[in-house]
Amino acid sequence: MAKEVEFYFDVGSPAAYLAWKQLPKIAAETRAEIVYRPFLLGGVFQATGNRSPMEVPAKGHYMLQDLQRYARRYGVEFAHNPHFPINTLMLMRGAVGLQMRTPARMPVYVDAVYQAIWVEGRNMNDPATVAMVLKEAGFETPQFQGLTSDPEVKEQLKAISSHAVGRGVFGAPTFFVGDQMYWGQDRLDFVKEALQ
Amino acid sequence: MAKEVEFYFDVGSPAAYLAWKQLPKIAAETRAEIVYRPFLLGGVFQATGNRSPMEVPAKGHYMLQDLQRYARRYGVEFAHNPHFPINTLMLMRGAVGLQMRTPARMPVYVDAVYQAIWVEGRNMNDPATVAMVLKEAGFETPQFQGLTSDPEVKEQLKAISSHAVGRGVFGAPTFFVGDQMYWGQDRLDFVKEALQ
Numbered sequence: 204m205a206k207e208v209e210f211y212f213d214v215g216s217p218a219a220y221l222a223w224k225q226l227p228k229i230a231a232e233t234r235a236e237i238v239y240r241p242f243l244l245g246g247v248f249q250a251t252g253n254r255s256p257m258e259v260p261a262k263g264h265y266m267l268q269d270l271q272r273y274a275r276r277y278g279v280e281f282a283h284n285p286h287f288p289i290n291t292l293m294l295m296r297g298a299v300g301l302q303m304r305t306p307a308r309m310p311v312y313v314d315a316v317y318q319a320i321w322v323e324g325r326n327m328n329d330p331a332t333v334a335m336v337l338k339e340a341g342f343e344t345p346q347f348q349g350l351t352s353d354p355e356v357k358e359q360l361k362a363i364s365s366h367a368v369g370r371g372v373f374g375a376p377t378f379f380v381g382d383q384m385y386w387g388q389d390r391l392d393f394v395k396e397a398l399q
Numbered sequence: 400m401a402k403e404v405e406f407y408f409d410v411g412s413p414a415a416y417l418a419w420k421q422l423p424k425i426a427a428e429t430r431a432e433i434v435y436r437p438f439l440l441g442g443v444f445q446a447t448g449n450r451s452p453m454e455v456p457a458k459g460h461y462m463l464q465d466l467q468r469y470a471r472r473y474g475v476e477f478a479h480n481p482h483f484p485i486n487t488l489m490l491m492r493g494a495v496g497l498q499m500r501t502p503a504r505m506p507v508y509v510d511a512v513y514q515a516i517w518v519e520g521r522n523m524n525d526p527a528t529v530a531m532v533l534k535e536a537g538f539e540t541p542q543f544q545g546l547t548s549d550p551e552v553k554e555q556l557k558a559i560s561s562h563a564v565g566r567g568v569f570g571a572p573t574f575f576v577g578d579q580m581y582w583g584q585d586r587l588d589f590v591k592e593a594l595q
Contacts, residue, residue, distance in 0.1 A: 251455060251456070251457045251458070252454075252455050252456070253455045253457070253458055258448075259447060259448050259449045259569060260447075260448070261447045261449070261564075261567050261568070261569040262447070262449055262569045262570070264567060265567060265569065265580060265582055268580070269582070269586075272589060368457075371457050371460060371461060372457070373455060373457040373458045373461065374458070384461060384464070386461055386465070389585055390465075393468060
């Protein structure tokens with residue numbers, strides 16, 4: 204049986220973006236499979252009493268430097284999004300919906316959304332911008348709206364998020380290797396160790 | 400001129416304890432000097448609107464596992480203190496006072512206090528326990544009380560802490576190499592890189 208790493212991510216989290224870019228290499232090196240768990244970070248913050256580091260001004264200011272340092276170390280493009288925070292409810296419904304209906308297309312979608320938010324600084328709070336970004340990536344608006352208004356999709360996003368909370372998740376990205384939980388893109392070295 | 404790394408620490412922070420144990424090796428390897436900045440983390444939390452991760456139950460639970468993982472990686476003893484949080488006002492006044500009056504004895508004192516809190520799980524909220532721990536390390540109670548009630552010492556602890564806030568510090572441990580700030584014992588690899 205292949206080893207697995209579960210990966211909880213939300214497109215609104217810049218740290219989850221960095222993990223999204225790094226995890227496939229680690230999985231390849233350790234011959235592990237990634238189990239993607241798209242979830243709603245805002246809901247998890249509400250349920251756990253946690254909050255974004257950006258809500259503390261000095262911490263938010265530092266976090267951007269810290270993310271830039273990691274982006275340089277990884278050789279990944281990263282720029283803070285001037286429209287942060289992004290309400291990711293529709294975007295994460297899109298990710299969950301694709302995972303349910305056409306799983307092979309989910310990574311294409313998430314790649315496009317991460318690129319738009321954390322490289323190009325586009326305003327993904329704006330439905331017209333979302334439509335344009337998705338169109339560029341080969342997704343049509345009616346298809347996206349079909350997914351985001353689908354009761355099964357809505358329910359699944361809630362279920363993944365509340366299941367995460369039940370397992371002790373409070374932030375993003377979060378990884379599980381078996382029953383061991385790791386929080387933060389800066390813990391990928393521990394994730395790799397656990398997979399080896 | 401020797402390279403310098405400034406190290407903001409509070410004895411109540413388990414992450415600062417791990418950094419306290421690791422930083423001397425990094426300084427030796429990079430021929431850097433450590434400039435110790437004993438400060439009051441509680442005051443910095445108040446001034447910045449930050450808070451201890453332990454205040455979010457799921458995060459606190461995880462942080463203990465995370466600290467244990469790092470302690471194992473470092474080969475350092477660590478146990479959560481059942482009396483956490485510790486009010487460190489008097490203890491940090493002691494550290495600042497020694498740094499002002501007999502600087503060579505400050506590390507001996509901080510070593511003893513860290514050992515008591517983060518290895519032996521002693522109740523350093525209890526003045527009798529503090530007196531016993533300090534006595535074991537060669538510090539007499541009247542000397543300690545003299546430092547902690549000294550207006551210059553009180554003022555210096557406030558000054559270091561508010562200067563820290565002015566520089567963008569919001570948590571512990573925090574390091575500066577020149578004007579570059581690094582937060583967290585998990586950023587010691589970046590500190591080492593900056594010193595190389």
